Amino acid sequence: MKKFISKIYLALIIILLYAPILTLVVLSFNSSKTRAKWGGITGKWYVSLFHDDGIMNALYTTLVIALLSAVIATVIGTAAAIGISAYRQRTKSIFMGVTNIPMLNADIVTGISLMLLFIAFKFTLGFKTILLAHITFNIPYVILSVAPKLKQTNKSTYEAALDLGASPIYAFFKVVFPDILPGVISGFFLAITMSLDDFIITHFTKGPGVDTLSTKIYSEVRKGIKPEMYALSTIMFLTVFILLILINTNPKENKKTEHIINSKARKVSKLIMHRLIPATMVVVIIIGGFVYSKTNKTVDSKKQLIVYNWGEYIDPKVLTMFEKETGINVVYEEFETNEIMYPKISSGAISYDVVCPSDYMIQRMIKNNLLSKIDFDKVPNIKHIGSQYMKQSRQFDPTNEYSVPYCWGTVGILYNKKMVKEKVDSWNILWNKKYKDNILMQDSVRDSFAVALKSLGYSLNSADLDELNAAKNKLIKQKPLVQAYVIDQVRDKMIGNEAALGVIYSGEAIYTQKENPNLEYVIPKEGSNVWIDSWVIPKNAKHKENAEKFINFLCRPDIALLNFEYITYSTPNVDAAKLIKDPDIRNSKTAFPDPKDLDRCETFKYLGTKYDRIYNELWREVKSK
Amino acid sequence: MAKKLIDLVNISKSYGENLVLDDLNLYVKENEFITLLGPSGCGKTTLLRIIGGFESPNTGSVIFDGKDITNLAPNKRQLNTVFQNYGLFNHMSIAENIAFPLKIKKKSKSYIEDKVKYALKLVNLDGFETRTVDSLSGGQKQRIAIARGIVSEPKVLLLDEPLGALDLKLRQDMQYELIRLKNELGITFIYVTHDQEEALTMSDKIVVMNQGYIQQIGTPEDIYNEPQNAFVADFIGDSNIFPAVMVHDKLVKILGAEFECVDVGFGVNKPVDAVIRPEDIDLVPVGTGILDGVVTHIIFKGVHYEMEVTANGYKWLVHSTDMFPVGSEVGIYVKPFEIQIMKKPESEDEEAIVIDE
Numbered sequence: 009m010k011k012f013i014s015k016i017y018l019a020l021i022i023i024l025l026y027a028p029i030l031t032l033v034v035l036s037f038n039s040s041k042t043r044a045k046w047g048g049i050t051g052k053w054y055v056s057l058f059h060d061d062g063i064m065n066a067l068y069t070t071l072v073i074a075l076l077s078a079v080i081a082t083v084i085g086t087a088a089a090i091g092i093s094a095y096r097q098r099t100k101s102i103f104m105g106v107t108n109i110p111m112l113n114a115d116i117v118t119g120i121s122l123m124l125l126f127i128a129f130k131f132t133l134g135f136k137t138i139l140l141a142h143i144t145f146n147i148p149y150v151i152l153s154v155a156p157k158l159k160q161t162n163k164s165t166y167e168a169a170l171d172l173g174a175s176p177i178y179a180f181f182k183v184v185f186p187d188i189l190p191g192v193i194s195g196f197f198l199a200i201t202m203s204l205d206d207f208i209i210t211h212f213t214k215g216p217g218v219d220t221l222s223t224k225i226y227s228e229v230r231k232g233i234k235p236e237m238y239a240l241s242t243i244m245f246l247t248v249f250i251l252l253i254l255i256n257t258n259p260k261e262n263k264k265t266e267h268i269i270n271s272k273a274r275k276v277s278k279l280i281m282h283r284l285i286p287a288t289m290v291v292v293i294i295i296g297g298f299v300y301s302k303t304n305k306t307v308d309s310k311k312q313l314i315v316y317n318w319g320e321y322i323d324p325k326v327l328t329m330f331e332k333e334t335g336i337n338v339v340y341e342e343f344e345t346n347e348i349m350y351p352k353i354s355s356g357a358i359s360y361d362v363v364c365p366s367d368y369m370i371q372r373m374i375k376n377n378l379l380s381k382i383d384f385d386k387v388p389n390i391k392h393i394g395s396q397y398m399k400q401s402r403q404f405d406p407t408n409e410y411s412v413p414y415c416w417g418t419v420g421i422l423y424n425k426k427m428v429k430e431k432v433d434s435w436n437i438l439w440n441k442k443y444k445d446n447i448l449m450q451d452s453v454r455d456s457f458a459v460a461l462k463s464l465g466y467s468l469n470s471a472d473l474d475e476l477n478a479a480k481n482k483l484i485k486q487k488p489l490v491q492a493y494v495i496d497q498v499r500d501k502m503i504g505n506e507a508a509l510g511v512i513y514s515g516e517a518i519y520t521q522k523e524n525p526n527l528e529y530v531i532p533k534e535g536s537n538v539w540i541d542s543w544v545i546p547k548n549a550k551h552k553e554n555a556e557k558f559i560n561f562l563c564r565p566d567i568a569l570l571n572f573e574y575i576t577y578s579t580p581n582v583d584a585a586k587l588i589k590d591p592d593i594r595n596s597k598t599a600f601p602d603p604k605d606l607d608r609c610e611t612f613k614y615l616g617t618k619y620d621r622i623y624n625e626l627w628r629e630v631k632s633k
Numbered sequence: 634m635a636k637k638l639i640d641l642v643n644i645s646k647s648y649g650e651n652l653v654l655d656d657l658n659l660y661v662k663e664n665e666f667i668t669l670l671g672p673s674g675c676g677k678t679t680l681l682r683i684i685g686g687f688e689s690p691n692t693g694s695v696i697f698d699g700k701d702i703t704n705l706a707p708n709k710r711q712l713n714t715v716f717q718n719y720g721l722f723n724h725m726s727i728a729e730n731i732a733f734p735l736k737i738k739k740k741s742k743s744y745i746e747d748k749v750k751y752a753l754k755l756v757n758l759d760g761f762e763t764r765t766v767d768s769l770s771g772g773q774k775q776r777i778a779i780a781r782g783i784v785s786e787p788k789v790l791l792l793d794e795p796l797g798a799l800d801l802k803l804r805q806d807m808q809y810e811l812i813r814l815k816n817e818l819g820i821t822f823i824y825v826t827h828d829q830e831e832a833l834t835m836s837d838k839i840v841v842m843n844q845g846y847i848q849q850i851g852t853p854e855d856i857y858n859e860p861q862n863a864f865v866a867d868f869i870g871d872s873n874i875f876p877a878v879m880v881h882d883k884l885v886k887i888l889g890a891e892f893e894c895v896d897v898g899f900g901v902n903k904p905v906d907a908v909i910r911p912e913d914i915d916l917v918p919v920g921t922g923i924l925d926g927v928v929t930h931i932i933f934k935g936v937h938y939e940m941e942v943t944a945n946g947y948k949w950l951v952h953s954t955d956m957f958p959v960g961s962e963v964g965i966y967v968k969p970f971e972i973q974i975m976k977k978p979e980s981e982d983e984e985a986i987v988i989d990e
Binding site: 162164167174176179183 | 706707716738782
């Protein structure tokens with residue numbers, strides 16, 4: 009009975025561990041494209057997987073990086089382990105600790121630090137940087153598996169070899185190395201496994217156009233999971249599974265019985281270790297090389313365009329349409345914030361062809377001579393961009409020569425008509441005691457100071473200490489009335505009728521109005537912040553003409569409309585705005601305010617580090633009072 | 634007289650604060666079986682490693698066959714070592730192990746084959762060529778290590794406690810083997826051990842060491858019968874060491890009782906140490922000996938009984954084939970030539986002689 013229960017327990021654990029993987033494997037043979045339906049067994053996803061050049065390239069890159077990084081890390085790691093083992097116990101444990109830390113360190117920290125290091129040393133992010141990163145994180149694993157073997161080896165064998173007349177090098181390769189070989193081999197396989205497995209570090213150290221399977225899958229999955237991905241994941245699982253079996257059955261285990269089956273078993277294991285595995289590697293690299301060079305031929309470097317954009321900031325359809333119409337191959341990369349994007353451009357580590365930064369960042373890039381002028385003869389569709397937006401752009405691009413507006417929005421007050429009966433047209437309503445504990449402010453320095461500065465009639469880019477102090481005092485005065493300083497929750501709380509008034513971005517306001525018809529958005533009469541994200545071409549772009557074609561394509565009203573529907577931020581393309589089907593949105597004052605309202609608005613400007621610090625200091629005073 | 638093969642001159646070695654060898658001088662003659670004997674930590678293994686080239690002395694020099702080899706790498710020295718834990722190469726067959734030094738010397742295949750066969754025969758392990766190291770017993774491994782050490786015909790074979798891991802019977806067999814090998818090959822053996830019985834059985838010359846100093850150099854008989862100080866006396870075999878007073882020549886007062894002895898030249902009424910081996914004490918009926926005592930402890934050891942007799946406040950260790958039950962009163966008698974008189978240690982160095990095992 010007891011046995012029976014323990015068997016059930018074991019079965020449960022195995023089911024829990026492997027059920028997800030089994031599901032994946034089963035789905036990879038499902039001929040129906042949706043997960044919900046079983047359409048019969050098929051191998052077609054595997055076939056189409058092997059016909060997908062992008063994936064096959066990623067597969068080849070993954071294998072090459074795994075093998076190369078494992079080989080190099082094994083050499084370095086083994087040498088390091090031997091060096092470490094020669095130290096006294098205390099030094100040894102310090103060194104082992106130091107080498108173990110990168111392994112325990114969060115991958116994301118390792119990834120970001122490696123990226124920063126590469127950028128600092130002006131490495132071009134790409135294949136080489138991924139390789140270096142993988143070598144770096146593989147070395148500790150090799151050391152970890154070689155060190156115990158060294159500890160086990162009889163120290164006197166090395167001395168014995170020397171004693172019998174062997175030179176130190178001969179003694180190492182003939183005597184020490186064969187002894188630690190099982191550790192070296194399992195370190196090598198462990199390194200391959202870790203390399204195949206890695207996503208985060210690769211994500212941070214890769215350049216545009218280079219993908220390993222993991223980053224490829226990640227970017228594919230964001231667009232919606234294709235069944236080929238199930239097939240690919242199944243293959244990856246099996247590969248790692250087989251590698252792990254190889255690691256765990258390394259030759260040292262059968263030493264005990266070796267003298268019985270002796271020479272035969274030895275020959276077989278020797279054959280596997282010395283011939284089969286290296287031969288397989290060579291074959292993989294050569295075949296992969298053929299496939300790679302063949303597929304690479306189709307990508308003419310002149311027919312390429314490297315785009316660097318915000319995440320989820322373009323309709324994927326638009327990219328394929330562009331590729332089809334122009335025959336230009338788009339390499340598409342995404343960034344999360346302006347601050348992540350900026351160092352990649354300024355370091356020159358990667359030559360992007362077209363980038364979409366925000367207003368203040370464009371100003372900074374122009375100032376630092378990072379952008380090249382756009383040839384507007386090649387961008388005739390610029391005529392569809394509303395003149396008011398070109399005028400607004402002059403705040404950060406004074407001659408309108410460097411940027412083409414793509415998306416924009418304002419900051420204003422969102423209020424609940426059921427709770428606020430009076431007319432809302434001024435920032436000062438946020439200081440009205442009636443709405444105590446019903447006001448939501450943005451938990452961000454520049455946004456909060458913009459509200460206070462504007463309500464006092466100053467510029468939201470003020471660099472006047474008196475004005476800033478006045479704004480600070482005004483924010484402190486407001487503090488007892490504020491329910492909370494939040495960011496994303498403004499949206500949810502306003503939808504849920506939890507507050508009467510909130511400072512919000514127009515793009516989000518459109519969304520809240522769909523969810524709760526009682527909400528109204530207004531740009532106060534004192535003026536506010538308008539933000540614009542525009543396309544620019546960096547100085548080191550290699551395909552400037554393609555970049556201009558791309559910008560021109562995006563300015564086409566039908567394309568701009570597709571993007572507007574996908575992104576839902578306001579479009580500066582007035583002819584696209586006219587094509588919007590839903591009259592509520594087409595005429596929405598939130599999405600498309602009157603030009604005169606916009607005239608009172610300013611974009612944020614880059615104020616320099618000194619004022620960044622002053623703003624932050626004052627904001628801290630506000631928050632701590 | 635054989636010539637000096639190895640001459641160690643003023644060797645000192647310390648690890649940090651810890652002085653292991655202090656200004657040591659020693660020579661080894663050709664075709665000699667010399668044993669470095671001492672408790673662990675006495676510096677004997679360090680001395681062996683200095684000769685082998687694995688350590689270099691802080692001061693002093695190692696002269697080999699007239700040449701200074703102090704700074705020569707171990708692989709350039711004409712001497713081989715048999716390590717305590719054998720140092721066999723596990724991934725090689727027995728034949729490959731033994732052939733290792735010959736391959737380095739780039740000998741021909743047939744020469745190597747013959748030599749391996751010969752070496753295996755010497756250690757009585759014919760036909761073991763294709764066996765693996767793991768399949769051997771401890772004694773067999775030890776023999777293979779010795780075969781590997783002698784196959785390239787070194788002038789000197791260094792042996793670092795090679796029998797330490799073996800059981801008693803095997804150890805005794807190997808002792809005879811080693812003596813036979815040494816006589817057949819004419820190689821000089823430098824042997825390190827802490828086992829005094831091993832040292833006495835095999836050596837031509839024994840070097841007793843303690844705390845980095847040589848305590849006594851001599852033949853096994855010299856060392857056993859005439860220890861020069863209390864440390865040697867105590868370390869070699871079992872001993873009764875008593876504080877005594879030399880009344881005058883040939884008369885010593887031990888624990889108040891006067892014993893006749895054969896030693897002269899220690900002066901009159903001088904404090905000395907007297908050494909009496911337990912097998913040299915005769916137990917006689919009460920009143921017929923020099924002093925009387927009571928048996929307080931007895932163990933049967935096979936060849937003899939080991940007894941503890943309390944007399945004049947001291948416990949005397951006695952080996953005898955006659956049995957006296959615990960509680961019986963006995964007389965103690967020692968023949969004059971069985972008493973060994975030693976000077977009391979005077980210098981600080983000599984006083985440092987303590988057994989730390």
